[in-house]
Amino acid sequence: MQWLEEGRPAMGALTDWKPWARSSLLFTASYSRPGGGFRGGGKVARYALGRDYHNHLGRRLQKLGRRLREDGELGRFRAVVDAAPVLEREWALEGGVGFRGKNTLVLDPARGPWQLLAELIVDRDWPRWTPTPPAASCGSCTSCLDSCPTDAFTGPWSLDPRRCISYLTIECRGVIPRGLRPLMSDWVFGCDRCLEVCPFGTGGEDASETWGILPALGRWSLEDLLQVSEPDFDQAFEGSPIRRAGWAGLLRNACVALGNLGRGAEALLGATNHPEWLVRGHAAWALGRLGIRAPLAALLDREPDPRVLEEIRASLDQKGKS
Ligand code: B12
Ligand code: SF4
Ligand code: SF4
Structure with missing residues (x-):
């Protein structure tokens, strides 16, 4: 940012x-x-x-x-x-x-x-009006603070963006801190948890038709996404905010989500050959979370990037998802 x-x-x-x-x-x-x-x-x-x-x-x-x-x-x-x-x-x-x-x-x-x-x-002085202040307030509700998966709120009205899944999946360009990954559930782009639980959030009219739906979302699973090439990514996410995460960033997020969902072993193994080190590293983490050890250990002999090697070693140390 x-x-x-x-x-x-x-x-x-x-x-x-x-x-x-x-x-x-x-x-x-x-x-x-x-x-x-x-x-x-x-x-x-x-x-x-x-x-x-x-x-x-x-x-x-x-x-x-x-x-x-x-x-x-x-x-x-x-x-x-x-x-x-x-x-x-x-x-x-x-x-x-x-x-x-x-x-x-x-x-x-x-x-x-x-x-x-x-x-x-x-560039003109526009007539000002005095708006009526809205009567409502949060009152004693704390649902959003209590439900944040990564504990990103430091208190009411105060957020540490570095812990927010929205930051981690969209704005963060590098490695997602290992300690936060298991907390991210299967959010792959942004997060709405602190909006979903808000009691004020249920009154709006459904605006789905105004905004439409991106065809790639219905077409691809996370496993499919791991096999998408950069040109296909650019084409599929043209005109979508998701493009902001970048090819490597979105695939990195897909690895974390699959690790948390406890599935996608084959696709994750394929991703350990991905040209982007960021994807290989997070795929190694996810495989560790799935408890897949032997193929991970075999990667130690052929992985050239020290950042990925570090991820593989850390994954081999971690216990499978319980
Ligand atoms: C950086 C940013 C983020 C960061 C940090 C968010 C944060 N809460 O700080 C990250 C990447 C985490 C993020 C996430 C999201 N974001 Co965002 N984000 C922004 C962005 C680009 C800048 C905000 C900012 O840092 N401003 C600078 C700081 C200094 O301003 P500030 O935080 O408002 O604080 C100042 C004052 O407001 C005041 N102040 C601050 N706190 C308080 C508290 C009280 C009580 C008072 C009186 C005053 C006060 O003091 C500060 C200094 O003057 C804005 C767009 C924009 N240009 O404003 C969108 C924006 C805030 N995001 C938006 C949205 C929708 C989201 C997400 C829901 C997206 C998602 N689903 O993933 C999440 C929600 C997470 C959350 N709970 O906030 C919308 C919010 C719309 C709304 N109804 O409020 C905005 C306005 C974009 C838009 N144009 O619609 N976002
Ligand atoms: S968007 Fe998600 S991670 Fe970020 S503060 Fe809200 S609930 Fe927490
Ligand atoms: S969930 Fe909504 S009403 Fe409740 S504290 Fe959070 S913002 Fe306020």
Whole structure:
């Protein structure tokens, strides 16, 4: 998440980032829908089951900005969807979208946490309104804090992103810390646990049709995924947020998920020949978790990468899943 660090100065004052900016128009998009993932297991965060919201909302905001410019309402504008160094949640709270849940997300009292945020930054002073503050709050509920699989919350409203499965499966580019892997269940892209348990999350209308479903999810199991080539990955995940994890990253996640599901021995053995060391290393871990030792030991003689050798040795030391 280096881009956030680099953009830190802009978070203080928007005009440090866009000197021409005068107002920010805030938009929310609902993505309430049933959970899903790869065929037979391998969960994917709901926002990523269909088309990429960055593109989808970005295009719509571009269109709106051009339209407002044609109408003489503004000169310059910038559409922002997630990937910009701005305090989207703070802006949403200020705009009256909802309240901040203990899971750190902005909750709409009527539709829960399943809301994406986006903005149109414009070079005109826009009429302000005083939003009515939402009446609801978390109260004494602690469901999200209690149910996080990796214990990523350091307290209410406070998260250590380095332990969050969303970070580990999407943003983390290297090795997933070994101690966290068994806690990740079969999440292969993102995690929704602290949203799923939220009592405010059940009220929204099903938005499945708006976002669609990526065909690759129904087509491939995690075992199939381990055999997908890089060009096929690029093609299958074109226009999907899942592409952000990268080929090696997603296959790494699939290995961890298979290890936790306790299946996929043959596919994992195949993955020990994968060209990416990251995949070979996590496949070795998963095989260890499945209790498959002899083929793992045989790899010690032919594995060239010291990082993978280290994983193999650690796997041989670990006991099979009990
Ligand atoms: C980095 C990031 C992550 C990180 C860290 C998340 C975190 N909770 O800190 C990781 C990768 C873990 C992550 C995960 C997810 N993310 Co995210 N993420 C972001 C991103 C890009 C930046 C957030 C950030 O660090 N901002 C900088 C810090 C400084 O701001 P801040 O945390 O808001 O804190 C400031 C203030 O708000 C205030 N503050 C902080 N805490 C508190 C508490 C109280 C009580 C008060 C009064 C003030 C206050 O002080 C801080 C300094 O000024 C935003 C998009 C964006 N550009 O904002 C999306 C965003 C927050 N993510 C989003 C989503 C949907 C998710 C996931 C659900 C995705 C998934 N299913 O896998 C998970 C949820 C995990 C969780 N429980 O948070 C949505 C949330 C929408 C919503 N309704 O709130 C956003 C807004 C993207 C979007 N455009 O829709 N994410
Ligand atoms: S997204 Fe998952 S791992 Fe991250 S804080 Fe929420 S429950 Fe925990
Ligand atoms: S699960 Fe409970 S504590 Fe967590 S955000 Fe929802 S209402 Fe708040």
